[in-house]
Amino acid sequence: MSADLRLILFDVDGTLVDSQAHIVASMTRSFEAMDLAAPSREETLSIVGLSLPVAVAQLAPALSATDQAAVVEGYKQAYMQIRAEQGSAQSSPFYPHARKVLQELAAVDHYLLGIATGKSRRGLDALLAGHGLEKMFLTQQVADHHPSKPHPAMIETALAEMGVAPDQAVMIGDTVFDMEMARAAGVSAIAVEWGYHDTARLAPLADHVISDFRALPQAIAQIWESDK
Template sequence: MQTRPYDLLIFDWDGTLSDSAIHIVDCMQRATRALGLAECSAANIRNMIGLSLQEVIQRLYPGITSGQQRELIQEYREEYLLRNWRVTPLFAGARQTLEQLRDAGYHLAIATGKSRRGLECELAEHDLQDLFVLSRCADETLSKPDPLMLQEILTDYNTSADCALMIGDTEYDLQMAANIGMAALAVSYGAHDRERLLALQPIACLDAITELPAYLNDLKHCPQ
């Protein structure tokens, strides 16, 4: 019997489905200015998109105290979710692609460096809650590239890594999948460039999310 190449498709959010990099960078720079910290470049912040907020701050400001880390986390969240809140757009065709995949019988999940509150706000703004069977956020588990959030998704869905595909725009997504023995597919339009992604040997690197259904359809189907 022929079947889909994967049953569960696990998407990163920022940089894969949501075009949020400019907003993330702006809020982080606003937060650091508010606390009197040296401002990081947009490139350095963009490079960290996909990691948990705590991990980002530890990498950007390794010399600050734990108290300053907590203050910066709180300041960033207030900037992103309150003072500077805006609906970040989805990449062109993302909604239609997700609906097409769901209608083709795939089950969809999210593994993101966002907080639960941040993800739920954006899913609600785009009315996407019903498209995903599961999600895991960085404030509920360990940060990428640790594979724990993928393991938790697999456990909750009662499936194995070889039945799932991770889809993301950063090396953190690809490393996380590799760390659990899961196939990964990269997209080239997000935070990390194509050359950097290809170094981690994803099964493919697509230039638009809209290419995903056709790519999956063309994969050799495995016996069930």
């Protein structure tokens, strides 16, 4: 495989799509179904990116393992119900310019696009199908098969699948978990300002921070230009 191939990995929630209303509503329903006080919006968004069982454990550490598992299952059911009611394009719309930039990057011969997300396989499949992007991402790493972020397993598996070295890859995300995962895997990291973690927390961990999706191609080019 050509040494010139480059792997561009994306987080999903908070990076590609704005699913915060969907996530917060699902978490609220799952807690209220068990007569528990629901976490605040800020608390829920703080755990976006983690695998669901880890996220619930952080939100409700005093709950028994059995009750945490019930909240997890309740969240999954609520998430699917809301998606069925609204559709993916409505419940998890793309951020401005995201789709166009993805298409531009995918058109570059030596760029390979992939996903590293805390979503489940079922959740990611439904999202991509809802947006008609099933074939856009050549490697798709999900929570079902890996430890939760910031463990580097998702990125390491994507690198192995694509035959790309760490210095030929970049991770784009909106959370500290994404940035720490990238660092642990030895790949570059680009943080986005429009997601769910404060920019002040992201900036020290990122090679670049962007405030507009249209700035992404140039940020990627700068990373790889600096490696020459």
